Amino acid sequence: MTQADGFRGHRAGTATYRRATLALFAAGMANFMTLWYVQGLLPVFSSKFSVTPTHAALAVSVTTALLAVTIVPAGMLSERFGRVPVMTFSALSSTIVGLILPWSPTFEVLVAGRALQGLLCAGVPAVAMAYLVEEFDARGLGAAMGTYVAGTSVGGLTGRLIPTLGLDVMPWNWAFQSVTVLAAVFAVIFVWKVPTSRNFTPRRVSVRQSLAELVAHLRDRTLLCLFGVGFLLLGAFMAVYNYLAYHLLNAPFSLPASLVGSVFVLYLAGTASSAVAGRCSDRFGRARILLAAVLVMGAGLSITLSNSLGILLLGVALTTTGFFAAHSIASGWVPARATTNRSGASSLYLLSYYLGSALLGALAGPAFAAHGWPGLVVYVAVILAVAVVLTLVLLWTDSSGPSHPTTAAADPRYPRPSAPGPENETEVHPAAHLSACGLPPNRVE
Numbered sequence: 001m002t003q004a005d006g007f008r009g010h011r012a013g014t015a016t017y018r019r020a021t022l023a024l025f026a027a028g029m030a031n032f033m034t035l036w037y038v039q040g041l042l043p044v045f046s047s048k049f050s051v052t053p054t055h056a057a058l059a060v061s062v063t064t065a066l067l068a069v070t071i072v073p074a075g076m077l078s079e080r081f082g083r084v085p086v087m088t089f090s091a092l093s094s095t096i097v098g099l100i101l102p103w104s105p106t107f108e109v110l111v112a113g114r115a116l117q118g119l120l121c122a123g124v125p126a127v128a129m130a131y132l133v134e135e136f137d138a139r140g141l142g143a144a145m146g147t148y149v150a151g152t153s154v155g156g157l158t159g160r161l162i163p164t165l166g167l168d169v170m171p172w173n174w175a176f177q178s179v180t181v182l183a184a185v186f187a188v189i190f191v192w193k194v195p196t197s198r199n200f201t202p203r204r205v206s207v208r209q210s211l212a213e214l215v216a217h218l219r220d221r222t223l224l225c226l227f228g229v230g231f232l233l234l235g236a237f238m239a240v241y242n243y244l245a246y247h248l249l250n251a252p253f254s255l256p257a258s259l260v261g262s263v264f265v266l267y268l269a270g271t272a273s274s275a276v277a278g279r280c281s282d283r284f285g286r287a288r289i290l291l292a293a294v295l296v297m298g299a300g301l302s303i304t305l306s307n308s309l310g311i312l313l314l315g316v317a318l319t320t321t322g323f324f325a326a327h328s329i330a331s332g333w334v335p336a337r338a339t340t341n342r343s344g345a346s347s348l349y350l351l352s353y354y355l356g357s358a359l360l361g362a363l364a365g366p367a368f369a370a371h372g373w374p375g376l377v378v379y380v381a382v383i384l385a386v387a388v389v390l391t392l393v394l395l396w397t398d399s400s401g402p403s404h405p406t407t408a409a410a411d412p413r414y415p416r417p418s419a420p421g422p423e424n425e426t427e428v429h430p431a432a433h434l435s436a437c438g439l440p441p442n443r444v445e
Contacts, residue, residue, distance in 0.1 A: 007198045007199065008137055009134075009135055009136045009137035009138070009140075009141075009199065010135060010136050010137060010140065010144075010195070011137045011139070011140060012137070012139060012140030012143060013140075016195055017136070017137075017140055017144070019193050019195060020135065020136070020144070020193070020194065020195050021143070021144050021147045021148075022189070022193050023189070023190050023192075023193035023194035023195070024128060024131075024132065024144065024147060024148040024151065024190075024194075025147050025148060025150065025151035026151065026186040026187070026189040026190040026193065027087060027091055027124050027128060027148070027151065027186075027187075027190040027194070028124070028128070028148050028149070028150070028151025028152035028153075028154075028155050029151045029152075029154060029155035029158070029183070029186040030091050030094075030095055030124075030155065030183045030184070030186035030187040030190060031090070031091060031094070031121055031124040031125065031152070031155065032151070032152045032153075032155035032156040032159065033155040033156070033158060033159030033179060033182065033183040033186070034094050034095055034098055034117060034121055034159070034180075034183050035063060035064070035067070035117075035121055035156065035159070036060075036155075036156045036159045036160055037098075037159035037160065037162070037163060037176070037179045037180070037183070038059045038060060038063075038114065038163075038176075039060050039160050039241060039242065039264075040160045040161070040163060040164035040245065040260075040261045040264060041059075041163055041164065041172065041175075041176060042056040042057060042059065042060070042242060042245060042246070043056070043245050043246055043249055043257065043260075044167070044172045044257070045059060045107060045110070046246075048172060049106070049107035049110075051107050052365070052369060053242075053243060053246050053365060053368060053369065054362070054365025054366060054368070054369055055107070055365075056107075057242045057243075057361060057362055057364075057365055058111050058114075058362065059110060059111060059114050060114075060238065060242060060357070060361065061238075061357065061358040061359070061361050061362035062111055062114055062115045062118065062358065063114045063115065063117055063118035063121070063358075064118060064238075064354040064355075064357040064358045064361070065115075065118065065354070065355065065357075065358030065359070066115050066116075066117075066118030066119045066122075067118040067119070067121050067122050067125075067354050068350070068351045068352075068353070068354035068355040068357075068358060069351070069355075070118070070119050070122035070126075071122050071125065071126045071347050071350045071351050071354070072126075072214070072344075072347045072348070072351060073122075074086060074090070074122040074123045074126035074127065075126040075127065075130075075344075075347050076205055076207070076210060077123075078123070078126065078127045078130070079202065079203060079205045080202055080203070080204060080205055081202055082197060082200070082202045083127050083130060083131040083134070083197050083200060084131070084194055084195075084196055084197055086123040086126075086127050087123050087124050087127050087128065087131070087190070087194070088190075088191050088194070089120075089123060090120055090121060090122065090123025090124045090127075091123070091124055091187040091190050091191065092187050092188075092191060093120045094117050094120035094121045094187075095180070095183045095184040095186075095187040096184065097113055097116055097117050097120065098113075098117060098180040098183055098184065099177075099180050099181065099184060100113065101113045101114070101117075101176070101180065102173040102174070102176035102177040102180060103173060103177075125152075125350065126347065126350070128148055129145070129148075131197065131200075132144055132145055132148060134197065134199045134200045135195070135197060135198065135199055135200075153267070155183075155186075156267065157264055157265070157267050157268070158179075158182075159179055159183070160261065160264040160267075161261055161262065161264055161265070162175070162178060162179040162182065163175040163176050163178065163179050163261075164257060164258060164260065164261020164262075164264075165258050165261055165262070166178055166179075167257045167258055167261070168256070168257075168258045210341075210344065213340060213341040213344050214341075214344050214347075214348060216340070217338060217341070217344065217345045217348055218348070220337065220338075221393075221397065222337050222394060222397070223334060223337055223338065223345060223348075225390045225391075225393050225394050226330050226333055226334050226337070226349065226394070227334075227348055227349055227352040228352070228386075228387075228390050229290070229294075229326070229330050229387055229390050229391060229394075230327070230330055230331070230349050230350075230352050230353040230356065231352040231353065231355060231356035231360070232356060232360070232383050232384070232386055232387040232390070233294070233297070233323055233326055233327060233330070233356070233387055234323075234327070234353050234354070234356040234357045234360075234361075235356035235357060235359060235360020235361055235383060236297070236323075236356075236360065236380045236383040236384055236387070237297075237319070237320075237323045237357075238356075238357040238360070238361030238364075239360060239361050239364035239376060239379065239380050239383075240301070240304075240316070240319055240376070240380060241264075242361055242364065243364060243365075243368045243373070243376055244260075244263060244316065245257075245260045245261075245263075246368070247372075247373045247376075248260045248263065252307050253309055253312075255309075263313070263316065266313070266316055266317050266320050267320060269317050269320050269321045269324075270320045270321060270323060270324030270325075272321075273293075273320075273321040273322070273324050273325040273328075274324045274325060274327075274328035276325065277289055277293060277324075277325035277326075277328050277329055278328055278329075278332070281329055281332075286329050286332075286333050286394075287391065287394045287395040288395065289325070289329055290326055290329045290330060290333075290391050290394065291388070291391045291392070291395060292325075293322045293323075293325035293326035293329065294322065294326050294384060294387050294388055294391055295322070295388070296318055296319075296321060296322030296325070297318070297319050297322030297323055297326065297384055298322075298381065298384045298388075299318060299322075300314075300315045300316065300317065300318025300319035300320075300321070300322060301315065301319050301377055301380055301381060301384065302315070302377070302381075303315030303318065304316060304319070304373070304377060305373070305374060305377055327353075330349070331346070331349060331353075334346055334348075334349045360383060363379075364376055364379055364380070367379035
């Protein structure tokens, strides 16, 4: 990394700042559309390929599983080959594969393609936040982060909505194709607009040293609990949304497929709850707010047992609200707890987080197949009960109190944009993926 030319980061209001933020927004859109655009189509896969809901859910779980195991290697590759090359390869290659998937002749081919996408998608979430910290001036960093996170949030929502809404006016594979084309367009915009790194120079990395740092994180009981919470919560959340469409398509609701897809709009409740949770943690402490968020998830889950559509949707909204609030607290707590290699700690959190989606989300299938929605609710309730136990351990053994900025040293691989001071402290409360950054939610380092 070098600042020999006097460059201290893209400054808000400049043309290069606008160009860079547009690029990161496009990267978030392309990446999270690609990750999640099949979730609303799972009932269609069951019908067209004659597979059970459990097997259809593999189109989601296999992608997140391969993404999880690739997160850490992708971060290490960016140290060796550069941030922008890794993100560029990830964005372009994953969306190119997506252009072919709507024409898969068999479900097995579709799942294989989704597995490949999982491997290729990891480069963006593994690297984007590090790029932001290195290349943006501190006074505009919070807004730039918010723009990227907005891209991930809107991308995930758009990716789920477009194909399901398109089912009313076109064949399912053309509805699928429309969203894959849009994701590819955003990938091209990212490659076209993203500025090259000026504060980071690729270097050789010691695999042994990197692994030793990761192992040290695994010896920290607080971090282990947080990794476990991430694993459990996304697994529970994905179980709900993977099978919600099947529940709404069947009696007593019997909703049309396009209307079922609009349920994903409830994700917007999570965007708001993340910001609120961050502010509450400043006042009441991370552990208390994390526990409250998990309990809100459980309360919402119980409400979904109602046969009233309005009450069920309220329950889903509460479950969504609790999940995003809990995730924002846990993901921000991880780098605040780590004293060295914060990006490595955050990578481990992301690994466990996406593995939860892959494993627990997929294992929900037998419960749903055997006992319907009530069976799924019981399955998810057990997961949440374990999450409550881990959160209580955090409350008892590592009560953080109000989450004031940590005094731990920053990862030496990432430069501080400028000297600390009131004008350089940026409060950031983005929604769901600050964990990739290696930063606590209430401070930019």
